Amino acid sequence: MRIGELSERTNTSRRLLRYYEEQGLIISDRCANGYRNYDDRLVDRVLQIRGLLDAGLPTRIIKQILPCLDKPRNIYFPDATPEMIATLEHERDRMTERINCLTRNRDAIADYLDAVLVRRDNRPHAAAEASTTS
Amino acid sequence: MRIGELSERTNTSRRLLRYYEEQGLIISDRCANGYRNYDDRLVDRVLQIRGLLDAGLPTRIIKQILPCLDKPRNIYFPDATPEMIATLEHERDRMTERINCLTRNRDAIADYLDAVLVRRDNRPHAAAEASTTS
DNA sequence: ATTGACCTTCACATCTGTGTGAGGGTTTGA
């Protein structure tokens, strides 16, 4: 598929697709006329990149962790240098911290919303309250 | 406490503390000489802000969600306009998406690391393998 | 009284992810 289609299917501007390529996050082969040509799998890949970017990871890090995220991975192991492993462990832990932080705060927002909405439902005009009071 | 101490205790530059204040994320009262004076609770608050920023939330959003994250919250409910509630619900959902994305990818990294490290342990010089083969 | 370690504001700089548009080719269909 060409860049326009990938752009539509991932809801990502052409500009950004070229930028991700420039940063080494995705690759494309070229048609005879110079147009980029993308594999179908790039759709998921781009979505994954966008999710990680949105979660605060810089392209530099995403580029490093992408190779070990490919699905049929157990088939061949790329070069796993000790520094690379250390980097991955570090990023794994940082991501866990992010997850915990987000979870804590999201739960607090959810609790707040629950409280506000319940309070609203219990107002004067409240109607269906039979089971709670009996 | 003054800005230097808050900076040390949160591992955050003075510059950034002033920036967060300018963005309305934290407040400070001033001493007679104009120095900022911070409450002890600001330490946790700043840490929370940093975590959210690191997880990809912009200051604009953080400012909106902070008020409903205060601990003894159930005591008084601030003005919860319908738009505010809609915003919070939206951010809650976006945070859930981020959490899911981070979790998926972190787990993939963890799996990869486990596989690489196990493989390494099973190499020629492996010693303690009695239970696996019997 | 002076020095050093604080603090203030202000302003300019940097990096990253994006947008936008110019200038120019290719392909397709009327």
Added chain:
DNA sequence: TCAAACCCTCACACAGATGTGAAGGTCAAT
């Protein structure tokens, strides 16, 4: 053949988070 709709590269612009430094006030200890 011409227009529309693609594609290309390049370059400038912008916003947000952050660094850095200048010019200057305050305070504590020597």
